């Protein structure tokens with residue numbers, strides 16, 4: 368039976384959700400205050416991370432945790448003023464990163480990740496977006512020989528367990544694989560399965576255009592106007608109220624703005640991240656992660672995009688791009704960086720859940736309310752995957768992966 372559904376949030380997750388539901392014949396209105404794909408899904412590193420079977424855990428080894436706390440590395444930064452309010456979610460994140468719990472999360476997470484390429488491939492083909500896609504993988508690179516040796520052993524084991532295609536490159540191997548990279552690298556893991564996108568926001572726009580072509584409706588509106596009424600839900604838009612039997616919250620890092628007023632308290636927090644584009648003489652074909660210095664260099668249409676690691680701060684605190692400044696200095700050792708393309712860096716926020724799993728499924732206490740958010744470091748990768756899962760749950764079809772690990776009920780009703 369056709370359902371009337373409003374999807375709130377038009378990032379990668381919301382657009383894919385709207386599309387999956389529309390493709391199942393439902394009447395779908397997608398609502399966002401901006402155009403599709405202009406927030407977090409615009410500013411990321413653009414990698415469809417088939418290799419990301421292990422989500423980022425909170426470091427449990429004492430030395431690694433100390434390095435974070437004392438802000439010695441460039442991969443993690445934090446605002447001391449934000450710590451008190453972040454503490455409950457971070458404490459839960461630490462607990463969920465304990466080896467036994469983390470192992471269960473990896474099992475669940477990898478079951479989603481393994482479908483990312485096939486789900487994107489279908490949409491890329493329908494949306495005619497092949498021109499944005501590169502299939503040469505990416506490099507996880509190390510400066511110190513001991514860190515590289517250790518990482519290479521771990522990567523080989525992960526690749527064996529999860530059937531991933533990778534190769535181990537020494538310094539000469541890096542240059543042979545990608546002549547644009549120079550500098551003091553001991554070696555790299557070349558993950559060969561992942562696809563990279565040269566304009567992540569544009570990919571979301573193309574998926575949104577496909578949604579419109581297939582009969583979906585997009586409206587500008589404020590999701591926080593969502594109200595429950597006798598027969599379902601209503602939300603105010605610039606073109607008047609939209610009424611629907613079902614509402615899906617897909618607001619990424621803004622999800623709490625809507626879940627909290629309805630009485631749901633999830634251990635959500637953000638890891639902020641920055642990017643900036645630079646002109647380069649010779650654009651590399653594949654991204655490189657400088658692991659020890661906590662930044663990624665990703666070739667994009669606008670230039671070489673430098674993206675930073677995690678900043679623990681209030682979502683709306685003023686930008687403090689110290690990681691970007693440090694990263695830029697180190698990036699100049701790897702590639703001849705020209706002028707910055709933008710005057711100010713872009714700032715976005717990864718929507719994180721303490722147990723490192725997205726929240727996908729039915730709201731326990733509100734009929735017709737559904738959740739799909741909290742994709743952390745891999746929302747660009749997982750958008751079409753959890754969209755399919757949610758659509759199958761809403762239609763009461765047999766889900767293609769076990770939905771249990773993502774069920775909102777795991778945090779209580």
Ligand SMILES: Cc1cc2nc3c(=O)[nH]c(=O)nc-3n(C[C@H](O)[C@H](O)[C@H](O)COP(=O)(O)OP(=O)(O)OC[C@H]3O[C@@H](n4cnc5c(N)ncnc54)[C@H](O)[C@@H]3O)c2cc1C
Pocket residue numbers: 375376377378379380381398399400401402403404405406407408409410411412413414415416588589590591617618619620621624639640641642674675715716717718740741742743744745746747748749
């Ligand atoms: C630096 C960086 C690098 C990253 N690299 C990668 C990567 O390489 N691969 C990967 O898979 N992931 C990556 N990520 C993570 C990924 O970008 C996110 O997980 C993903 O974009 C989240 O998508 P989303 O649709 O949930 O959120 P968003 O894209 O943020 O979408 C949320 C939408 O909700 C809308 N919205 C919010 N409030 C309201 C309101 N009140 N009313 C109406 N609309 C509203 C916003 O306008 C927005 O369009 C990276 C993130 C960062 C920050």
